[in-house]
Amino acid sequence: MNIWIEQQRALIDFTLASLARRKARNLGLLAVYTLLVFVLASVALFSHALRHEATRVLADAPEIVLQRMVAGRHDLIPPGYLEKIGRIRGVQKMEGRLWGYYYDPVIKANYTFMAPSAGGIERGTIVIGAALERVRGLAQETGISFRAYSGKLYSFVVADILPHDSELVSADLVLMHEDDFRAFFAFPAGHYTDIALAVANPQEVRNIAAKLADALPDSRPILREEMLRTYASIFSWREGIVLAILSGAILAFVILAWDKAAGLSAEEKREIGILKAIGWETGDVIRMKIWEGVLISLTAFLVGYVAAYLHVFRAGGVLFEPVLKGWAVLYPRFQLAPEIDGLAVATLFFFTVVPYTAAVLVPIWRAATTDPDAVMRS
Amino acid sequence: MIELIEVRKAFNQGKHNEFWALDGINLNIEAHRVTALCGPSGSGKTTLLTLIGCLARPTSGRARFKGEDISGLPERFLTQLRRRSFGFVFQQFNLIRGLSAEENVMLPAAPSGLPQQVVRARAAMLLDRLRLAHRRTARVEWLSGGEQQRVAIARALINDPEVLIADEPTANLDTTLAREFLAILESFAGEGRTVILSSHDPLVIQSAAVHRVINMRDGRIVDDN
Amino acid sequence: MRRLVLPFLALAVVGFAMTCVDAALLRERHAVRIEANHVLAKRLGLTDIALFTEARYTRHPSQADRHAALQDHPLALEHFPTGSLIAPPRHIARHEYLDRTTARAD
Numbered sequence: 001m002n003i004w005i006e007q008q009r010a011l012i013d014f015t016l017a018s019l020a021r022r023k024a025r026n027l028g029l030l031a032v033y034t035l036l037v038f039v040l041a042s043v044a045l046f047s048h049a050l051r052h053e054a055t056r057v058l059a060d061a062p063e064i065v066l067q068r069m070v071a072g073r074h075d076l077i078p079p080g081y082l083e084k085i086g087r088i089r090g091v092q093k094m095e096g097r098l099w100g101y102y103y104d105p106v107i108k109a110n111y112t113f114m115a116p117s118a119g120g121i122e123r124g125t126i127v128i129g130a131a132l133e134r135v136r137g138l139a140q141e142t143g144i145s146f147r148a149y150s151g152k153l154y155s156f157v158v159a160d161i162l163p164h165d166s167e168l169v170s171a172d173l174v175l176m177h178e179d180d181f182r183a184f185f186a187f188p189a190g191h192y193t194d195i196a197l198a199v200a201n202p203q204e205v206r207n208i209a210a211k212l213a214d215a216l217p218d219s220r221p222i223l224r225e226e227m228l229r230t231y232a233s234i235f236s237w238r239e240g241i242v243l244a245i246l247s248g249a250i251l252a253f254v255i256l257a258w259d260k261a262a263g264l265s266a267e268e269k270r271e272i273g274i275l276k277a278i279g280w281e282t283g284d285v286i287r288m289k290i291w292e293g294v295l296i297s298l299t300a301f302l303v304g305y306v307a308a309y310l311h312v313f314r315a316g317g318v319l320f321e322p323v324l325k326g327w328a329v330l331y332p333r334f335q336l337a338p339e340i341d342g343l344a345v346a347t348l349f350f351f352t353v354v355p356y357t358a359a360v361l362v363p364i365w366r367a368a369t370t371d372p373d374a375v376m377r378s
Numbered sequence: 379m380i381e382l383i384e385v386r387k388a389f390n391q392g393k394h395n396e397f398w399a400l401d402g403i404n405l406n407i408e409a410h411r412v413t414a415l416c417g418p419s420g421s422g423k424t425t426l427l428t429l430i431g432c433l434a435r436p437t438s439g440r441a442r443f444k445g446e447d448i449s450g451l452p453e454r455f456l457t458q459l460r461r462r463s464f465g466f467v468f469q470q471f472n473l474i475r476g477l478s479a480e481e482n483v484m485l486p487a488a489p490s491g492l493p494q495q496v497v498r499a500r501a502a503m504l505l506d507r508l509r510l511a512h513r514r515t516a517r518v519e520w521l522s523g524g525e526q527q528r529v530a531i532a533r534a535l536i537n538d539p540e541v542l543i544a545d546e547p548t549a550n551l552d553t554t555l556a557r558e559f560l561a562i563l564e565s566f567a568g569e570g571r572t573v574i575l576s577s578h579d580p581l582v583i584q585s586a587a588v589h590r591v592i593n594m595r596d597g598r599i600v601d602d603n
Numbered sequence: 604m605r606r607l608v609l610p611f612l613a614l615a616v617v618g619f620a621m622t623c624v625d626a627a628l629l630r631e632r633h634a635v636r637i638e639a640n641h642v643l644a645k646r647l648g649l650t651d652i653a654l655f656t657e658a659r660y661t662r663h664p665s666q667a668d669r670h671a672a673l674q675d676h677p678l679a680l681e682h683f684p685t686g687s688l689i690a691p692p693r694h695i696a697r698h699e700y701l702d703r704t705t706a707r708a709d
């Protein structure tokens with residue numbers, strides 16, 4: 001055991017001494033490798049945590065949202081619709097929802113206006129999301145006016161601000177009284193944006209959706225599982241974009257690493273011959289090279305991963321902000337809970353360490369099996 | 379100590395350019411002596427040294443080291459034997475560029491599993507003895523030819539081998555350095571090592587440090603005294 | 604300096620282990636917040652998260668019309684993959700002029 005450790009120490013010493021000969025080049029390679037791991041790990045950690053958060057927070061969204069479609073577009077639910085649905089077995093609760101978008105030309109941002117069916121908001125007052133508070137410089141008891149689509153100006157008093165750590169779901173919300181909502185958007189009485197249905201038995205949801213579609217051919221039921229799936233796919237789609245852009249970088253790195261690791265120079269071949277002549281076994285040469293591959297790739301993996309963890313969960317993923325923000329003016333400030341996908345981390349580890357080490361090893365195998373007496377003739 | 383019986387060595391055997399570099403060598407090399415292989419270029423001196431030093435196996439014939447037949451040993455055992463019992467000083471020195479003198483000297487000990495401190499102390503001792511202590515951390519390509527050869531000698535001795543093998547050791551040295559080298563050789567024989575070298579340098583062959591000269595030509599021994 | 608490589612690697616391994624510990628502690632702390640958000644989302648009947656507010660179909664992707672892209676604000680980020688790679692055509696940027704002169708939103 002002791003002998004084994006001492007052997008490995010000696011092999012590592014030699015490998016490091018070898019690498020130190022081209023310090024700038026090898027450190028550069030290590031830096032690029034680490035950066036690559038950092039970006040990949042950041043994307044994987046961020047998107048997994050975000051998906052997890054979205055599914056947890058939206059776990060109790062309405063089982064079914066019923067939209068009315070006119071010419072392929074979402075339209076208002078006219079009066080009498082709720083009655084037309086009547087009583088479908090299994091539907092626990094059914095209510096019309098009032099919500100809509102408002103584009104604020106002052107800061108060129110979109111808000112989500114909503115009149116909660118639970119009520120609880122006085123007329124003439126609003127409850128706003130924290131991003132709105134920040135961007136428009138609002139506070140409790142301050143007033144704000146919005147110009148309605150009719151051209152009329154409406155003034156509200158900010159009654160309350162939604163909790164700051166709920167920004168991920170509430171950043172752009174403006175909650176108001178139903179009467180204010182209808183007046184502001186000139187929403188005719190009896191009309192609703194859409195209908196939310198609560199279903200007691202999850203097994204029934206699909207049946208009920210089918211019945212709804214039958215009863216109201218111009219409607220589109222959206223199931224909660226579809227909403228949640230939207231989230232699963234939208235982030236993997238964005239993740240896919242990042243990967244697509246990165247694949248160029250990955251490819252460049254692979255070529256670089258292959259060139260560095262696999263392109264065995266005449267000099268290296270000569271060195272392996274010398275090592276064999278002075279008493280190294282083929283296995284020693286290979287072990288030494290494995291150490292080279294493992295040291296570089298393991299360092300890249302560990303440093304890159306730890307940096308990515310700190311970036312995503314301790315620094316709020318600041319580097320992603322420009323990507324995710326897109327054209328949005330209102331951007332939620334949020335910290336994600338570090339839900340980590342062990343399989344993804346293991347995959348990243350595998351694909352960081354194994355291919356590189358293999359690339360280092362393949363050509364050595366060939367060189368290390370040559371005859372040691374060739375050295376006498378160089 | 380080393381016994382060769384009817385040893386032959388072919389290169390490219392069975393091909394159109396088949397060449398017998400050694401053709402029926404019978405030889406017995408005694409321990410604790412300095413033996414020189416002598417002969418013109420191409421006479422097979424280097425080839426014979428590779429067989430003696432376990433770097434290659436004879437095509438036919440037997441080779442014995444301390445009574446044990448080594449001509450049929452598998453590669454692994456040959457390597458171990460080579461590491462423990464033989465030290466090599468190559469004609470071109472074959473040091474690893476970019477590494478320091480000390481690192482080069484320590485290399486053959488890496489697979490042995492000896493503690494690093496022990497090996498380092500031993501390397502320091504050898505370099506000191508060869509008057510290279512001040513160049514310990516210098517990269518080998520910055521050293522002069524004579525210094526490089528002394529690093530190569532120190533490297534050959536790091537595993538404390540019984541046999542030291544040197545191929546054309548004075549080919550790259552001037553007269554003063556060659557004399558110095560012979561003096562070093564003599565001291566090794568004096569401490570009980572067996573030294574085998576090849577040379578066509580009269581300075582070596584006529585030297586009092588060399589106990590036995592074996593003359594070769596065309597892969598055969600022509601004269602032995 | 605070379606002597607620092609192995610200790611550094613050991614440090615990195617410790618760092619990796621630390622991220623696992625840190626994650627466990629942070630998860631505990633976040634559990635309260637996530638539960639509060641869950642309750643808020645349930646009370647308001649929220650269907651989407653407010654990560655991308657630039658257009659309807661990015662603000663409420665689960666509620667958007669099929670093929671909703673570009674039916675909204677013409678400068679909105681395109682929903683389809685190309686949108687992430689190509690900027691909107693120049694001429695539609697003039698929509699901003701309308702915003703200013705009509706005082707009518709959207």
Ligand SMILES: Nc1ncnc2c1ncn2[C@@H]1O[C@H](COP(=O)(O)OP(=O)(O)O)[C@@H](O)[C@H]1O
Nearest residue numbers: 389390397399418419420421422423424425426
């Ligand atoms: N690998 C090889 N393949 C073919 N011929 C070789 C090889 N190595 C040596 N020889 C030939 O064997 C002969 C003996 O070579 P060598 O032992 O190097 O002689 P010396 O060391 O006495 O100059 C030479 O003619 C050389 O060309």
Ligand SMILES: [Mg+2]
Nearest residue numbers: 423424545546
């Ligand atoms: Mg020769």
